[in-house]
Amino acid sequence: MGDYMDENIDYLQEDVADFITLNSRDGKIVTLEEIETFINNEEKDPTDVTEILESIKSELDLKTIDDSEGNTFYYSGNEMTDKYAGIIIRVKNKDILKLIGDTVREESRRYPRPTYVTMFNLPPYNLTEGELEDMLAELSIDSEYRDLKFTHASNGTVFVYSNKHMSKGYADYLAEWIEVGQDENP
Amino acid sequence: MAVSYGWAGKILRVNLSNGRITTEDTNKYKDYIGGMGIGYKVLFDEVPVGTHPHDANNKIVFGTGPLTGSGAPCSSRTNVTSLFPTNPKHMVADSHMGGNFAASMKYAGYDAIIVEGKARGPVWLRIEDDKVSIEDASKMWGQGIYNTTALVASEMGKEASIAAIGQAGENLVNLSVIMNGYSHSAGGHGSILGAKKLKAIGIIGTGSLKIAGKAKDLLDTNSYMLKELIGANNNHVVPSTPQPWAEFDSKGSRWTAQKGLYWGAAEPPVETGEIPPGDITTVGLRTQKGVKDLGPVAEKYTKRMGGCQSCPIRCFSQLEIPQLEKFGVSRFVSNTCMGYSAPNGVMIKGTVDQFEKDDGTFISKTLGSQLADDYGVWCNYGMLGREFKYIYESGKLKEVLSEEEYNSIPFELLEAGDPAFLKDFYRRITFKEGEFSHLGDGTYWIAQRWDLGDDFWHGKAQKIWSPLGYPVHHSNESGAQVGALISCMFNRDSQSHTHQNLIQSGLPADILREVSAEIWGSEEAFDFPAKYTPMNEYKAKFAKWSIIRNVLHDSLTVCNWMWPMMVSPVKARNYRGDTALESKYMSLVTGENYTEESLDLAAERVFTLHRALTVKQMGTLDMRNEHDVIMDWVYDMDPEMEPFTEGTVKMEREDMQTALTMFYEEMGWDKKTGAPTKDTLNRLGLDFAARELESMNLLP
Structure with missing residues (x-):
């Protein structure tokens, strides 16, 4: 009987590991409740979830991240970067304006490159076109973000950059290079 | 042997x-x-x-x-x-x-x-x-x-x-x-x-190749390369969109694989999905080149990605486009990069939608690709379209063609954005029909024939790099003096992708600067894009290394559009590649002990032989002033901006001469002329070349 229970727990660990892994690979972070629901839906025997999570922590490089309401989310570091999880949380926290500002500043500083605004329509940002439009409008009037400026390439693609980290001329050049120049010089 | x-x-x-x-x-x-x-x-x-x-x-x-x-x-x-x-x-x-x-x-x-x-x-x-x-x-x-x-x-x-x-x-x-x-x-x-x-x-060929090492070692090395080092086409090592597994992304990356992107005409359609490093069986899905080269409309026509023997990357998109039959060509298309974009460059007035929304460029690229490939017309890395644009828009074409010939060309199709113009264009060049067909002679020859002057040679729009009649190809816009030097050294457009692959890898500049320091001795070898600094010795090393590896690859032969493995998509490797991989393969395959240094030396021999042959064929020592010459637009572009300011890839004349001197020194060539010295030729085992050049009075 003991062996049977141990085997069951092994299977359960494997299933929970797969659940977190697949969600992370799919760009999702999960709560403890979601993990418990998964276990219940699988009609597994009740068990201590935290114990299972502890047992798979190393294998998954299991990580947690909290939202502003104190909810804890789990993801596998093998499948998802901390950066990606951080963006998901900031979207959950509705910290969008600052998220855009920070992202643009970081890209202007580090790559360096201006950021194409439609990136914020893609996962994990997932802004609708209307939301993005509103955010960009807000960005352009909010004094906190007065370093963020817009430019566009000749194909119409709009970019935003931080003039703390690059001049207008530089942003203009890079926007055109990203959208047009690279394709003309394959 | x-x-x-x-x-x-x-x-x-x-x-x-x-x-x-x-x-x-x-x-x-x-x-x-x-x-x-x-x-x-x-x-x-x-x-x-x-x-x-x-x-x-x-x-x-x-x-x-x-x-x-x-x-x-x-x-x-x-x-x-x-x-x-x-x-x-x-x-x-x-x-x-x-x-x-x-x-x-x-x-x-x-x-x-x-x-x-x-x-x-x-x-x-x-x-x-x-x-x-x-x-x-x-x-x-x-x-x-x-x-x-x-x-x-x-x-x-x-x-x-x-x-x-x-x-x-x-x-x-x-x-x-x-x-x-x-x-x-x-x-x-x-x-x-x-x-x-x-x-x-x-x-x-029904035979086989003898490998000295054990098959398992070869497979293990392949597995290592595919799991840890290789990226997508051009060895871009980050995806083109933000993805959970990826710390970095870059819109221009050829790692286009993502959720919801398909080989849409495959039966059943194949979703590329996200393809993180580690699984060697899915590397071929990373580059959806149809969409990359031809735009979103290409997705539903994409049957699959094709490519070369023994290449996991598959950079050729293979499409089935039934509409092409209306132009009298096959519905099946396969090509990549310039093979698509060059014919579209001929459509200088743009292309209007043909069969569906936003398909104009798609049709002109694929139709033009079919025509050029079947006739076997080359584009001189995109020059053909730019030359046509120049002579058409400057009025030169009207001047050099008879009225009858000029009127026989269906320019109304060109003006209307109808890609059917390409059929006429390529036919005339292929069959040498009339004066127009001399476009097929190449840049230098049409300039001679049609007396094209400075505004042709030195105009930025033409992108002519050299008076030898070839265009930019990852030149000053790619690594400043590094790309510029590389573009000066061959007798046609430079086909070196070594430097370009690093610069466009998609990784942020701080990592690329660290990698540069590890390979060439200083972060100063690497300039931020369009944020250039004056020449330094590390850029000369970078330029030499890029050419030497390019020559090595074309001698081994492996693809310089992928090799060398300077960076990696794997975070656990801190994005570092393995520049010794060529020598590992060589030792394994040949059973002889090759190192990076010994292979680089052999490639230096090959490249210096190219230089010696160039000196011999030109009949002059003065490579600096007669061969390694750059057209004026590279120095005079962006007149309101100074060289070495943000936002311009403008070069500076005196600095470029310094760059040549430093490069010649790195190569062991004569600093004044850029010709290989006797000592260098002998050091590389090219004594026969030294003797012959000496007999021709062509040794510095």
Whole structure:
């Protein structure tokens, strides 16, 4: 009987590991409740979830991240970067304006490159076109973000950059290079 | 050759004048590795200075190397070496093609094929292992590349690897290609085969390549490369969109795989999905090149990605577009990069929608690709369209064509954005119809013929890099002086992707600067894009290394559009690549002890031989002022901006002379002239070149 229970727990660990892994690979972070629901839906025997999570922590490089309401989310570091999880949380926290500002500043500083605004329509940002439009409008009037400026390439693609980290001329050049120049010089 | 691990051991020599077919030992070329190295040595030794590319005395060398066909990833490149018709002095140059041809050469038992002489009438070369014959090509002559390939296949069977020329090559159009596998083309050498009346080469190789090491070690090395080092096409190592697994992304990356992106015309459609590093079976899904090259409309027409033998990357999109039949061409298209964009460059007024929304450019690219490939017309890396734009918009075309000829060209289609214009355009060039067709002569020759002046040569829009008549190709816009130096060193557009692959890898600049410091000694080797600094010694090292690795790859032969592995997509490696991987493969395949240093030295030998041959062919020592020259627009662009300010890739004249001096020093060439010194030639084992140049009074 003991062996049977141990085997069951092994299977359960494997299933929970797969659940977190697949969600992370799919760009999702999960709560403890979601993990418990998964276990219940699988009609597994009740068990201590935290114990299972502890047992798979190393294998998954299991990580947690909290939202502003104190909810804890789990993801596998093998499948998802901390950066990606951080963006998901900031979207959950509705910290969008600052998220855009920070992202643009970081890209202007580090790559360096201006950021194409439609990136914020893609996962994990997932802004609708209307939301993005509103955010960009807000960005352009909010004094906190007065370093963020817009430019566009000749194909119409709009970019935003931080003039703390690059001049207008530089942003203009890079926007055109990203959208047009690279394709003309394959 | 006593032991032939890696190398097939034989070189096939075919003399079309007397029909003599012989083989010789590869061993005498071993110091030059293979491919490009064999090509330069043959041209240096055997082709007299002053030979016209279309003379019987010119030779053409199809070269492979010890890694070709070995199973090493990205290793089926054919290096083609001969005199170059578009070059004003017809100097030596290389063209390259992927596909299966190179591997088939090796399996048939040949490291290289040297074709010399000139046949009396049209012939094709049939190679089935050691059975080689010159066959009558009367029925093929006049056919396009597609039909020619089919005709050879009908004789040899579908397993044959076939390289052919189209009517452009037959008609001695300078801008013509040799193509194998329907879409893998070597640009600029088609007319050499045309002049020799050699329509095609078909190869069946049923042999195998001997590998010195254990098969398991080779497979393990492949696995290591595919799991930890390789990215997508051009070794871009980050995806083009934000993805959970990826710390970095870059919109311009060719790692286009993402959720919801498909090979839409596959049955059933194949979703690329997200393809993180680690799984060697999915590397081929990373690059959805149809969408990358042709836009979103291409997705639903994409059957699959194709590519070369032993290459996991698959950078050729293969599409089925039924609408193309309305233009009288096949519905099946396969191509990549410039093969698509160059024909679209001819449509200088744009292309309007043809069959659905936003398909104008898509149709002009795919239709143009079909036409250019079947006729076998080359674009001189995009120059053809820019030249046409210049002569059309400047009024020069009206001036140099008769009224009758001018009025016969359907410019109304061009003005209306109708890609049917391309049919007329390519036909005239291919069949040398009228004065217009001289567009196919190449940049230098049309400038001479039509008296095109400074505004043509030095205008930014034309993007002409050199007075030798070739354009930018990852030049000043790619790594400042590094790209500029690289673009000065060959006799055609530089085809070095080493520096470009690093710069465009998609990683942030701080990582690329660290990698640069590790390889070339200082972060100063790497400039932020369009944020340039004055020349320094580390950039000279970067430029030399880039060329040397490019030459190495074209000699081994592996694909310089992927190699070397400078960076990696794997965070656990801190994104570091492995620049010793070529030597690991070489040691494994040949059983001899190769190091990075020994291979780089061999490649330096090959490149210096190229330089010596250039000096010999130009008849001057003064490479600095007669060869390594850049058109004025590179220095005069953006007049409101100074060089070395953010946002411009403008170069500075004096700084560029400093760059040349530093580069010459790195190479051991004469600082004043840029010609190889006797000491350097001797150090590299090129004593024979030193002696010959000395006899011609061409040693510094």
